[in-house]
Amino acid sequence: MPSNSTSSAFHTLADFQAHCRAHFSELSAQYQQSVRYLMDHPQEVPISSMRTIAGRAKVQPATLVRLAQHLGFDGWQSLRALFVDDFRGAHQPYASRAETVVRKRGSSRLLDDMVQAQHQNLETLRVEALEGLANAAEMLGDAQNVHVAGFRACFPVAFSFHYLYRLFRKSVHLVRGDAGALEMELRAFDRQDAVLAISFAPYSQEVLRVVEAARAAGCRVVALTDSSVSPLALQADCTVLFSVDSPSFFPSITAGVAAVEALVEQLLAREGKGAVKALEAAEGQLHSMGAYVPARRR
Incomplete structure (x- = not known):
């Protein structure tokens, strides 16, 4: 040739x-x-x-x-x-992908295709993300405060990380941007902090504003995203990649949720006994405050 x-x-x-x-x-x-x-x-x-x-x-x-x-x-x-x-x-509009799903209605393959796609996404995460997760745990664990941002479809991923990590660490903050107050939340960023930003194509404008504000404030930035050349990854100190492949009309967040669960697990292991005590205290408070339905006595 x-x-x-x-x-x-x-x-x-x-x-x-x-x-x-x-x-x-x-x-x-x-x-x-x-x-x-x-x-x-x-x-x-x-x-x-x-x-x-x-x-x-x-x-x-x-x-x-x-x-x-x-x-x-x-x-x-x-x-x-x-x-x-x-x-x-290659990104197809959701409506175009939805037409493909509608054409397959009634097919017994719908569930099988979905499960296989999720399995492949998780396997890709298992193979690819080990080093990135370790680096992310170090950066987030060393930060004075941790801010996490994910908008639209990525909000459940960000919320999962915030909810789990906050069970044993109080200095974790979810960037929400409610009522147009995103700029007010960005003012809290400090050079001793770290930001976990989550997005996949098409990337949200809000998360890019979060990343840009984090860089301006001197924060360390961890990107959880779908490409090493995504707008988030190009500005990040550390990148964890996850696949969003799906046979449905909308990209899948399954691997993203798995990634943050694995990340929180590493953060807990890194903190050791102190994190275990904090988790025990949080769990006790939630039960005493009536957060859960009491278990029936046999």
Whole structure:
């Protein structure tokens, strides 16, 4: 396969894929193995590191760099940009996705497809998020105050984190923006604090304002998002990725909820006995205040 002088020969991912299909037999065995994985798993490239992609393709990271240069790119990041651009442009309006669901009404596959998609999202989280979660736990655990923000579909994920973490730590605050008071809440950010910002494509304007305010205040920023090149991730000190793939009309937040549950678990383990005592006290208070229905005596 002849090398191109610049990456401009490929304007889209489709151009790249067509070129690879046409010249696949001309590639070396290692390049073929790399291209096969890139062609078969295009959705993984925008959200995974080069080392991760290489490991899954069973080649060395340097092989991906040499492949990109062989194809005329400056390096791996230039090749990856094609996948990122395609990923960003692949978002379908919810109404279009809903039409697909309606066409499948009555199908026994609806539940199976949903469960399989969620299983894959969780498996991707298990494989990809270990290092990111550890780094996030360190940043959040060391902060004086922790602020968490997630709007619209991401609000349940943010609320879950806030509710669970606050059971053993009081200095956790949920950014809500109720009644147009978002700016008032952003004034509380301090350079000793950390912010957990949650969003997936299409990204909410509010969460970007939170991230920008956090950077201006000198806070550490942890992004829980769907792409390493999302507007949140590009400004974050630490990124935890989760997949939102779903056969339904709306992106799935299942893996996002799992991510914050795992993050809170790590924060509890990190705090140790002090967190256990705080949790015990909170649980006792909730029961004494009548938060739960008393258990029946046998």
